[in-house]
């Protein structure tokens with residue numbers, strides 16, 4: 294039975310999971326683990342695919358609608374015999390035979406999830422329902438990439454998994470944060486009602502190579518601005534904080550969660566906390582000391598502070614992040630310089 298890391302209450306069930314097809318247990322059936330990654334053409338998804346493909350026993354299937362992701366992120370795997378890429382929108386049902394589902398599909402940058410909020414809600418609710426229906430039919434284990442945004446503008450600091458959050462249900466971010474909260478609810482309801490094996494990761498701000506250059510998230514904005522000699526745009530007040538996790542640490546945490554026996558939710562993030570002004574100063578110092586830092590208007594409901602309590606991840610997954618911000622930024626800078634076409638001076 295999966296254990297529950299949420300808040301000491303027992304939300305998990307002893308109901309047995311649905312049986313996979315009889316062939317999966319047959320002695321001479323090919324033994325590969327068939328893994329579906331929704332949103333696998335995106336930033337975190339493509340790094341996860343890279344890691345999963347390193348294991349020769351894995352067959353990886355990506356479905357993506359390319360709203361914020363790109364085939365370029367997966368170009369090294371296209372044509373590989375253990376890899377399949379399918380253009381598919383998860384708000385439509387998907388019929389496929391798999392053993393595990395990493396469910397990442399959802400625009401993650403505030404600019405993109407607010408662009409078509411109704412679609413964002415559909416992706417989180419109908420998309421997650423579709424993936425849970427698939428998990429139920431084929432007896433697959435499913436992992437949802439939820440978010441620290443379920444804590445909203447948190448009144449508890451740092452945030453642990455027992456905190457229920459402080460979320461505006463009718464704001465411009467609600468399509469995403471309430472959407473993910475419903476997705477978590479659906480995961481637990483399918484678990485209790487149908488015995489589905491679930492895993493929920495609450496991801497905190499993650500950065501690294503392959504983020505969209507004009508993604509709009511703060512680390513990608515500052516790095517692109519510093520490379521292009523443009524002012525770094527700190528949104529007011531600049532004292533708001535975030536904690537940034539390098540993508541290889543994130544992928545390691547997600548795989549440990551999937552392979553372990555805890556349903557979660559479990560925070561996965563780097564507890565190193567920075568104000569946005571500190572982040573801008575760090576990027577300026579490391580990438581372009583000549584660049585200006587300016588302040589600009591913020592957007593509504595921007596969380597004022599965010600830092601994960603990762604006690605559960607340490608205890609239950611044996612996981613903690615290894616890459617410090619100052620070590621991760623140059624790796625991302627290299628990738629951005631290549632794609633923007635401006636080499637180091």
Ligand SMILES: NC(=O)c1ccc[n+]([C@@H]2O[C@H](COP(=O)([O-])OP(=O)(O)OC[C@H]3O[C@@H](n4cnc5c(N)ncnc54)[C@H](O)[C@@H]3O)[C@@H](O)[C@H]2O)c1
Nearest residue numbers: 332335336337358359360361362383398399401496498499
């Ligand atoms: N990066 C972060 O800091 C962060 C933090 C918390 C949670 N997350 C979660 O992790 C996941 C991946 O985030 P990311 O940063 O890689 O974002 P991303 O935007 O790079 O990737 C999301 C992928 O999902 C695809 N997608 C979106 N809607 C879809 C739909 N309806 N059908 C099929 N594909 C669809 C996009 O095209 C893209 O390839 C998301 O679920 C996000 O909510 C990310």
Ligand SMILES: O=C(O)[C@H]1O[C@H](OP(=O)(O)OP(=O)(O)OC[C@H]2O[C@@H](n3ccc(=O)[nH]c3=O)[C@H](O)[C@@H]2O)[C@H](O)[C@@H](O)[C@@H]1O
Nearest residue numbers: 401402403440441442497498510511514526527528533569
């Ligand atoms: O970790 C999470 O759970 C969430 O984090 C981010 O949301 P957010 O923290 O708002 O991300 P950014 O858009 O990168 O903003 C971070 C901070 O930087 C500030 N910012 C952003 C952009 C910019 O140019 N300048 C700037 O100061 C914002 O005001 C905000 O305070 C992600 O985009 C979500 O997908 C994710 O779920």
